[in-house]
Amino acid sequence: MSTLADTLQSAPVVPLVNESDPGKALATAEALKAGGLGVIEVVLRSDGALEGMKRMLAEGEGMIVGAGTVLTLDMAKEVHQAGAEFIVCPGLVDDIAHYCIDQKIPFYPGTMTAGEVQRAYALGLREVKFFPASLAGGVPMLKAFASVFREMRFMPTGGVSAGNLAEFLAVEQVLACGGSWLTPKDAVGSGDFAAVTRLAEEAVAIARAARGSA
DSSP states (O other), X not given: OOXXXXXXXXXXXXXXXXXXXXXXXXXXXXXXXXXXXXEEEEEOOSTTHHHHHHHHHHHOSSOEEEEEOOOSHHHHHHHHHTTOSXXXXXXOOHHHHHHHHHHTOOEEOEEOSHHHXXXXXXXXXXXXXXXXXXXXXXXXXXXXXXXXXXXXEEEEBSSOXXXXXXXXXXXXXXXXXXXXXXXXXXXXXXXXXXXXXXXXXXXXXXXXXXXXXX
16 A cells, blocks of 8 residues: 555645535545545535545545644644544644644644744744645745755645646645645536546646656
8 A cells, every 4th residue: 555655756746626416525535636646635615525534534545645734733643533644724823733643643734934844844844834835835835945954855735736846846845735626616516527537637647747657
């Protein structure tokens, strides 16, 4: 079974699934996996999101499924108990960081300033989310962070698209890029999961070209 690190190495793109209908959430994840993206972040922004994550974990094959938009320690504990294989937060909360480190859960807290990155480093984290990437300074800011925090790896999310994915992935310290452009609401809502697969395939091709892999 591939680890999260191995999977991100081969396909450094993490699609966000934001769907209240658990059945559509599962179908979206399956479409993404068919396109070559097997690491899925389920954002907890609707009542049915957690159930959708549980269905992916129970029924999805070859996926690594995590929970995003985790806002509190109680939410972190809930998604961990539900089987989430990694946790993503929009910001950095010490209690959640300590819990994930203690439980050995891959954890990507949101950071957008040098102070927040330094705080994450001091807590023992070496991988963080850079959010919202486009508003927080984009690639130039990432390069500035990378020159100072040489051990840190970043997952830019927010404003990443097929148009700038290669630019973000060209930064060596970028672990992977997250994004919702891969799961457009109109396609998911209408059941056009083939469109989702095509977007995933496009992202994989861009990533491989940017990282120089076949």
